[in-house]
Amino acid sequence: MARLLLVAFVLLIIQLFLQRLAMCLMSFSSRLFHLLLSRCNRVVRRRLRTPKDLLLVDSTTISVGKSRLPWALFHGQRAGIKLHVALDATTEQPVQVIETIGTVHDEPIGEKLQTRIISL
Template identity: 45%
Template sequence: MKKSTSLSNILQLVIPEEKMLPFLEELKYIDVARKFTVYDLFLFLAEAAFQQWEGYRDGEQRMALCGQRSVDHSTLSKKAKDVPFQLFKRLLDLMIGLCNRKTRRVLGIPKELLIVDSTTITVGLGRLTWAPHKGQKAGVKLHVGIIGDQGELHKVTETTGYEPDLKSCPDQLDRRFILVADRSYGKHKLFDSYQEQENRQYFVIRLRDNTTFTNPISRCRKHPFSGSIKQDLTCQLGKNMALSQNRSRVVILEDPKGNPVILATNLHWYSPEGIAEIYKKRWQIEVFFR
């Protein structure tokens, strides 16, 4: 795998390729493929079901965008026909058996929120000549993280007033929590780094209203959206040089005034209403500043 989505990361963690080998031996199936193995097919079918791809031809166009080895639709079809169906029944049983608390602990999926934002404190320029801000004002900026619901201070980083929030954001990261932040933290390349296995950081971050969605795919849903939710999709973010390499989930809702609120996240197993509820808790840091 060249790059992986969150789903593929989870599958490769809980069902690595070596766990499949005893099943292949039991079924007396010898996998002679080098370019596209049985394990690659397993990850492809899981992603196809997760994102509701329409078939092999559709998957051929989308699999590279999800970090999977790219092969043509005929290779996919031939491989699927060749592999015993019993193998996937065994894998399904294995996946069901792994849906427990122990597995969730191994994956390290956090529940608590880390809400991050900054506030600027200004004084006369003569008092802080080393920190000019605007006109005759000087200022320092506090980059603050608090633990949601508890309201406890997690970490504070001090900079001059002109320091961008994004530059100090790495100092606030903590993989034990779900990062919640506003638009000033919504850089697409950062989202790519958050989804890398060694740097994985779960997040819910608001995007700017003019963000471009590239290769969007709507997530299927059995029931209508409730409340203010308008859309739930996956896509690459941005375009040209600013295009993200990985796909992110995007949930779009409306605020009480009818304005769009666009949220990016890698929490693929939450409901869109759950994502919206997480972001609403960002208001706690505004109350903290006041």
Template identity: 35%
Template sequence: MQSQANKQKRNGKLPKAFIVDSTTISLNKTRYPWAEFRTTKSGVKVHLRLAYIGKGDAYPDSAVITNASVHDVNQLEIVVDERLATYIFDRGYLDFELFDKFSHDGFFFISRIRKNSLVKVREEYEVPSGGTIFQDQMVVLGGKNGYLTDPYRLVEVMDTQENLLRIITNQFDLPSEEIGQMYRARWEIELFFKQLKQHTTIKKFFSRNEDGLKNQVYLALISQLLTYLVKLETQSVLSSLTIQRYLFASLWEDSELGETRIRGKPTGSD
């Protein structure tokens, strides 16, 4: 894996970064009996791959919708399908054998391990003084007659709320500070889910049919992607949410006025 990363770096190609996570949409048990979740309610789960460009700059790249009872890790291999890209996900996707498979198949990942994960240190790396990095090590995970992984890198970093994060990755060529920053970028998908649920048309579903409900969620994701494309086309510095609001408002106004607002130029009438 190190050789693949170094080769990629020599070719001057920056690896793509994707953030992977899921969000659950609760549903009425009587109206949606097909959406298995809990004994008292139904639900669907959106498993999303978010393409990460930079802070506040991301767009939906791939999505799978399942019943809410489906475990996240069971969908991970479906959304991880582009080699030499880096996938960032939380410890809900922890699967040592799957991590090894990703490494062998040419996928990079950045994730977290649980506090009770067994760690065997193979090598210590020097960490920058005065920073937020506490440990940088080569390790293997597992043991005590359990599964023992390939060598990985374990970076311990303090987050903004002074919590210690134990980040595991197969990226050995990046500075430890960059590993920490990339994992913290995972917050972007939480913001995306919040915007998706609060500002698109999935608060109320128009169909009780499985295909109809899924189509409505996919349309909501498409609207988010189109908003991002508008942001790129206009070279706007506004947030996607602000652009989306301007787009809704411009449905009943002069389209040039809406475009001017999105571009961030004075309209002369505001």
């Protein structure tokens, strides 16, 4: 009886390991495909006809008095934070939100928002 339980336990562990390995391989292959696709020129990408997801990126600055957010000085006696939002156009759902202080420029954050892994 104990040997049967031990064999069942070992088989369960092996099954869980194989499932986790399959998930890791899928994630790796997806990232590899995305990397290879990003290295292709426009002609090759158009020939592959991969689906293109439209990602909307916007930022909004919220300013308040200096005493409310002393760590986020914005302009003079004002303090502020900036919310950078990436929105999926097909589902109209936010994909990612990054919060920064109000003086941070949009370009480096926008690049972070647009680099998301496409799940296949």
